Amino acid sequence: MMTNDSKQSDDTILDSGRSASTSEGSSVSPVLSDAGKQPKDQTADSRPGSGAAQTLIEIRDFNSWYGDFQAIHSLSLEIPRHQVTAFIGPSGCGKSTLLKWINRMNDIVPGATAKGHMQIRQDEGRADLNILDPSLDVVSLRRRIGIVFQKPNPFPKSIYDNVAFGPRLHMRLTKSEMDELVQWSLQKAAVWEEVKDRLHAPALGLSGGQQQRLCIARAIAVGPEVLLMDEPCSALDPASTLAIEDLIFELRSQYTIVIVTHNMQQASRCSDKTAFFFEGRLIESGDTEKIFTKPENKQTDDYVRGKFG
Numbered sequence: 001m002m003t004n005d006s007k008q009s010d011d012t013i014l015d016s017g018r019s020a021s022t023s024e025g026s027s028v029s030p031v032l033s034d035a036g037k038q039p040k041d042q043t044a045d046s047r048p049g050s051g052a053a054q055t056l057i058e059i060r061d062f063n064s065w066y067g068d069f070q071a072i073h074s075l076s077l078e079i080p081r082h083q084v085t086a087f088i089g090p091s092g093c094g095k096s097t098l099l100k101w102i103n104r105m106n107d108i109v110p111g112a113t114a115k116g117h118m119q120i121r122q123d124e125g126r127a128d129l130n131i132l133d134p135s136l137d138v139v140s141l142r143r144r145i146g147i148v149f150q151k152p153n154p155f156p157k158s159i160y161d162n163v164a165f166g167p168r169l170h171m172r173l174t175k176s177e178m179d180e181l182v183q184w185s186l187q188k189a190a191v192w193e194e195v196k197d198r199l200h201a202p203a204l205g206l207s208g209g210q211q212q213r214l215c216i217a218r219a220i221a222v223g224p225e226v227l228l229m230d231e232p233c234s235a236l237d238p239a240s241t242l243a244i245e246d247l248i249f250e251l252r253s254q255y256t257i258v259i260v261t262h263n264m265q266q267a268s269r270c271s272d273k274t275a276f277f278f279e280g281r282l283i284e285s286g287d288t289e290k291i292f293t294k295p296e297n298k299q300t301d302d303y304v305r306g307k308f309g
């Protein structure tokens, strides 16, 4: 259907069935700088005008389908660099669908197609990258845009091997460099103190909250710019949830974070920007404080007040 619409030639049209993607969902990107093999300082922003929140990902007139069912309608949204953006809205409104297009996880979903513009800014001097380009190397994309799922999903390997998995695939590190990277990642994910004496024990022996922080460590070990989080706390107890929320807030100085959540308190506690979706459409987006205190749209107001959803 939409794949033959030649009138809109400036739109990218992506049919996941045609894509040459792989099913490797793990985000993997270099975390070590060339010089000194130290974890990169990703806070530095070389683009002009850095300081104010800049757009990292621009989504414009984005539509997506599962077969004939249109899940997202003409959605436009800018995701700012080094901030936390929360996607909220009732079940089935398209939050996860949009999230999973941002790192092309939907490539592996049969019948999933998309059309529109979705671009990630590159370093100064390089043209923005078209995320929906069917010829894009999605493994490289997922090294830049990592994802953490609702349910912690450590590999049935040791804690150490979980974190080292991506770097082993994509980097050539010495043993001591790998040790350093594993420690750095676990520290960033605020789980090092709890696991440092049992790095070679099975990851599946950790608590749910520890497993989720391990999954965050695994995602950041490969140096992504963006972390997508799909209801990362929904399987966790309140104490673990607070630990992850603190972590999200902390990590935003170095990563751009997008979090899907059903928990309004969580969205208001740990995000800078909020986007409210309803039935596949973006109803309103803006500063989290404004969305939760003075939204412009009545539907947004009703939702954040818990009147529906």
Ligand SMILES: Nc1ncnc2c1ncn2[C@@H]1O[C@H](COP(=O)(O)OP(=O)(O)OP(=O)(O)O)[C@@H](O)[C@H]1O
Binding pocket: 066, 069, 071, 089, 090, 091, 092, 093, 094, 095, 096, 097, 098, 109
């Ligand atoms: N693989 C799929 N095949 C067909 N339809 C799908 C598929 N995944 C999602 N959908 C449909 O697309 C719409 C959006 O789903 P999506 O999972 O993005 O919603 P959501 O807002 O994330 O919901 P929830 O909060 O319940 O996770 C829903 O109507 C859903 O049933």
